[in-house]
Amino acid sequence: MQSTPSFMHDAAYTEIVSSMERKLGVDRPETHANQPQDKHAAHGVLSIPSELIHHILKYLGNSDLVNTAVVCPSFRFISQRVIYRNVKPTEDMIIPCLRCFASYPHLASCARTLILADATRHYDVFSNYFNLLRSALLNASSLTDLTILLDGPYARYLHGCSFRLRSLTTTLDWDRDLIKLITEQTELRNAMFGGKFVKGVVLPSDTLTKLTRVSASPLVLATVVPNRKIKEVELCLLQQALFNDDILNTASNILAYSTGPLTALQIITRLSDAPSALAALKAITKNLPRLNSFSFYSSDGAFSQELLEAFPEFLSGFECLRSLTLMSRNKADALYDKTFTATLVPRWHASCPSLQSVSLAGSIWLHNTRHGWVTLADLEVLLRERRGLLLSRQKYWTKADPRTISLEEVKSNLEEGNEEAEQGNQMEQQIIVLRDSLLQFGGP
Numbered sequence: 196m197q198s199t200p201s202f203m204h205d206a207a208y209t210e211i212v213s214s215m216e217r218k219l220g221v222d223r224p225e226t227h228a229n230q231p232q233d234k235h236a237a238h239g240v241l242s243i244p245s246e247l248i249h250h251i252l253k254y255l256g257n258s259d260l261v262n263t264a265v266v267c268p269s270f271r272f273i274s275q276r277v278i279y280r281n282v283k284p285t286e287d288m289i290i291p292c293l294r295c296f297a298s299y300p301h302l303a304s305c306a307r308t309l310i311l312a313d314a315t316r317h318y319d320v321f322s323n324y325f326n327l328l329r330s331a332l333l334n335a336s337s338l339t340d341l342t343i344l345l346d347g348p349y350a351r352y353l354h355g356c357s358f359r360l361r362s363l364t365t366t367l368d369w370d371r372d373l374i375k376l377i378t379e380q381t382e383l384r385n386a387m388f389g390g391k392f393v394k395g396v397v398l399p400s401d402t403l404t405k406l407t408r409v410s411a412s413p414l415v416l417a418t419v420v421p422n423r424k425i426k427e428v429e430l431c432l433l434q435q436a437l438f439n440d441d442i443l444n445t446a447s448n449i450l451a452y453s454t455g456p457l458t459a460l461q462i463i464t465r466l467s468d469a470p471s472a473l474a475a476l477k478a479i480t481k482n483l484p485r486l487n488s489f490s491f492y493s494s495d496g497a498f499s500q501e502l503l504e505a506f507p508e509f510l511s512g513f514e515c516l517r518s519l520t521l522m523s524r525n526k527a528d529a530l531y532d533k534t535f536t537a538t539l540v541p542r543w544h545a546s547c548p549s550l551q552s553v554s555l556a557g558s559i560w561l562h563n564t565r566h567g568w569v570t571l572a573d574l575e576v577l578l579r580e581r582r583g584l585l586l587s588r589q590k591y592w593t594k595a596d597p598r599t600i601s602l603e604e605v606k607s608n609l610e611e612g613n614e615e616a617e618q619g620n621q622m623e624q625q626i627i628v629l630r631d632s633l634l635q636f637g638g639p
Contacts, residue, residue, distance in 0.1 A: 279305035289314040290324075296331035303334035310342040313366075325352045328429070332356050343367065346390065350376045366390045369415055378402050388415045407455065413437075413446045421452035428457060432464040433494065439471060444478035451482045459488035466496030468521075473505050480512025489513070490520035497528030503539055507546035516547055520554040530556035538569050 213624060279302050284292040289311060296303035299588035317326065329352040332338075345363050350365075350372035360380045364387040367373050374396055376384065383403060387410040409419055410429035420428065428450055432438050450457055468473055479489070498521060510516065523530050530536065540560045544550050553560040559571040567576065585603045 206295075207630060271476055276305045279303075281308040282306050283308075283310040286312050286314065290327070293327050293331040296334050297327055300334040302335050303331060306338055307333050308340040309338055311344065313344050313346060315345065316346075325349060328352055332358075341365075348372060354379070361385065363387070364389075369396060370419075371396055374398055374402075381405070384408065386419075387411070387429070393550045410461075413442065413449075416446065417449045420450055420457075422454060424455045425450075425453040425457060426455040427456070427459040427461075427488075428453075429461040429463065432462065433466055435465040435495070438464040438467060438475055440474040440478045443475040444482065447479045448481035456485070457483060458486060459490075460486055461490040461492070461520075463494060465467055466493045466498065466502075469499050469502040469505065472502055473509060476509045477512065480509060482489070484512055484514045486513060488518040488520075489516060490518075491522070493523040493525070493528075497525040498523055498530045499533065500529045503529055503536070506543055510543050510547040510550070513547055513549070515549045517549055518552040518554070519543070519550060522554075522556050528556075533557050544568070 211307065228632060232518060260285075282292065302351060313327075333356055336357045338356075339360060340362040341358070341360055341364070343353075346366050346368075348368045348370050350367045350370065353376050354372070356379075359382040361382055362385040363380065363383060365373075366389040368390045369388060370393040373388075373390070378399065382405060384405050384412070385408045386403075386406060389411070392412060392414040396418075403419065403423060404422060406419070408427040409416065409425055410431065411419065412431050415429065419425070430446060430450075432442070444576065447460075450460070460479065476491075479486075510519070521530055536555050536558060537560075540553050543553065551562050553568075560568050561574050563567050563573060563574070563577070569577065
């Protein structure tokens with residue numbers, strides 16, 4: 196996937212906009228000297244299907260895309276689609292970006308992903324900023340992923356936009372205007388609601404019917420999750436006082452009403468002392484014993500050896516947990532001690548036999564039926580060795596004379612082949628489990 200462009204850092208932005216102005220009005224006249232050369236040079240390339248050219252241009256840098264845009268009208272159109280597909284302006288370029296989208300609808304319609312920080316911290320919010328924001332978003336008709344980190348009751352400026360989002364990340368207030376916006380977004384599948392919760396706001400039961408992944412505070416989750424097919428939840432408890440057994444018991448009990456069913460839970464909080472943290476975690480297994488994936492991110496505090504050694508008591512409450520992820524910003528805590536954590540993983544597996552993947556701040560461990568617990572680096576070595584073994588076996592059977600092969604040898608080869616196939620499938624499945632355990636809301 197094309198990474199988010201940073202073209203708005205330099206003069207490339209001005210050059211693109213000026214070329215778009217020529218596109219809307221009158222293109223810059225070609226001189227007698229360069230006209231035949233440009234036509235002959237582009238003629239052969241333009242015979243290639245535009246979809247293939249678009250795929251090729253995705254691998255170019257932004258400066259090269261700018262140069263490509265001025266070759267000819269056809270290249271200009273394709274380059275625009277690539278340049279403006281994923282847009283993340285820096286804070287000082289948010290206003291120019293919005294002006295560009297408001298003035299040139301055909302450029303705004305190229306955008307699929309748009310990430311906007313809160314520009315009100317640097318601009319006078321009463322100088323038509325919100326009207327500019329609305330004009331720009333009304334033209335961004337093809338948006339599927341929107342991040343708008345704008346704090347406050349401003350969701351009304353997004354009403355009536357023709358885009359149909361699949362992913363929304365916002366810090367707008369959870370108020371009636373945001374509910375109206377959500378009602379319009381019938382294709383929403385992934386959402387992060389980080390704004391202030393306004394009491395008394397009711398979410399209609401026929402909204403968010405396609406939502407499967409949500410990140411929010413307990414109050415918002417209590418409104419969104421019950422009776423919806425939510426499969427993955429990120430629970431934000433950024434205040435340390437919120438991470439206790441009473442709140443976790445209430446929150447996990449609410450999450451149990453998902454009709455997804457809920458399979459993955461991720462918690463972001465600040466760790467307190469080990470006994471209270473363990474009590475809070477045990478409230479999760481009480482209400483959500485059938486989770487497949489559990490992730491815990493500590494934004495403050497530390498995973499102590501005492502807490503990690505007590506984890507078997509917590510993990511034993513899960514019935515089918517496959518993936519466990521523990522992360523911390525504190526580089527001095529026990530998660531970063533690889534020697535210590537290596538001794539813990541087998542003990543955790545003994546208390547939770549379904550466990551296949553353990554991702555820690557300092558290491559990643561995967562369980563293999565033949566080799567036991569191995570690191571991700573070890574698994575890559577095993578996969579290479581397996582490929583070499585399969586290749587050598589294939590060469591042997593290709594060159595072998597069928598008249599000299601015994602029945603026992605054929606039977607042995609079939610058994611070894613089935614075992615190797617099972618091992619390969621397990622390794623591939625573990626990679627999938629590891630990937631799915633790192634939810635899109637955060638992760639290392």
